[in-house]
Amino acid sequence: xxxxxxxxxxxxMFEVARHDGAWDIVDAHFLGDPVSAVxxxxxxxxxxxxxxxxxxxKLWRRNGAGAWREMAVPQxxxxxxxxxxxPHPWSLGQIWALEPGGIAGRLWAxxxxxxxxxxxxxxxxxxxxEALWHMPERRQWMGxxxxx
Amino acid sequence: xxxxxxxxxxxxxxxxxxxxxxxxTLREALAAVFASHPTLRGYVLDDQGxxxxxxxxxxxxxxxxxxxxxxxxxxxxxxxxxxxxLSGG
Numbered sequence: 600x601x602x603x604x605x606x607x608x609x610x611x612m613f614e615v616a617r618h619d620g621a622w623d624i625v626d627a628h629f630l631g632d633p634v635s636a637v638x639x640x641x642x643x644x645x646x647x648x649x650x651x652x653x654x655x656x657k658l659w660r661r662n663g664a665g666a667w668r669e670m671a672v673p674q675x676x677x678x679x680x681x682x683x684x685x686p687h688p689w690s691l692g693q694i695w696a697l698e699p700g701g702i703a704g705r706l707w708a709x710x711x712x713x714x715x716x717x718x719x720x721x722x723x724x725x726x727x728x729e730a731l732w733h734m735p736e737r738r739q740w741m742g743x744x745x746x747x
Numbered sequence: 748x749x750x751x752x753x754x755x756x757x758x759x760x761x762x763x764x765x766x767x768x769x770x771x772t773l774r775e776a777l778a779a780v781f782a783s784h785p786t787l788r789g790y791v792l793d794d795q796g797x798x799x800x801x802x803x804x805x806x807x808x809x810x811x812x813x814x815x816x817x818x819x820x821x822x823x824x825x826x827x828x829x830x831x832x833l834s835g836g
Contacts, residue, residue, distance in 0.1 A: 651760075651790075652801060653756075653799065653801040653802060653831040653832070654757070654760070654789075654790040654791075654799065654802070654831070655789060655790065655793060655799055657760075657789070669760075669761075669786060672789065672794075673794075674794040675794055675795070677795060678795075689795070690793050690794050690795050691793070691794050
């Protein structure tokens, strides 16, 4: 069982480790910035999604004890002109879920609006899950990431 | 050629230039900067290429009018400033 937690908060990401039965904050990252999702993988890779109010959603990756590196974020396709009854923006608001894909380099990201993206190259590029995005029921989805 | 200045707030995240660039519109001028600083694009524009909601752009002290197509004309002596807007509550 892991003795280290990675906790995303509205004021940064904190690493908490257990020593002698007590939990202590041992490191902090992105201080002052909202961290909307965190993923710590078994191989030591850590992902942090930021929700920078003025400057948009960002995704950073760190391999082990290495330096943080900014990665690509999911991008939505242009909204079709004849789709004006879709109440949701076709534009990335924030990343609010990150999950490992089970094979090297694969990562899933859930976003606001309610889209699912997959990366097969370690976060260098993303592909929208079109089948889920084009479900008619998607237009009624609500309540993601604290409201939309 | 127009000059573009970016808010120092962006330096928390990445290097930002003060650049003199080619371009007859705001979009062309920004594109010239993003060509050499590609990560900066996502901080200023959203994934549809429009100005981010809370980013403000001024051309010679006047706010840019076309925040979607960025079609505001810019002249060779113009100064473009990219700021974060005051927002929230």
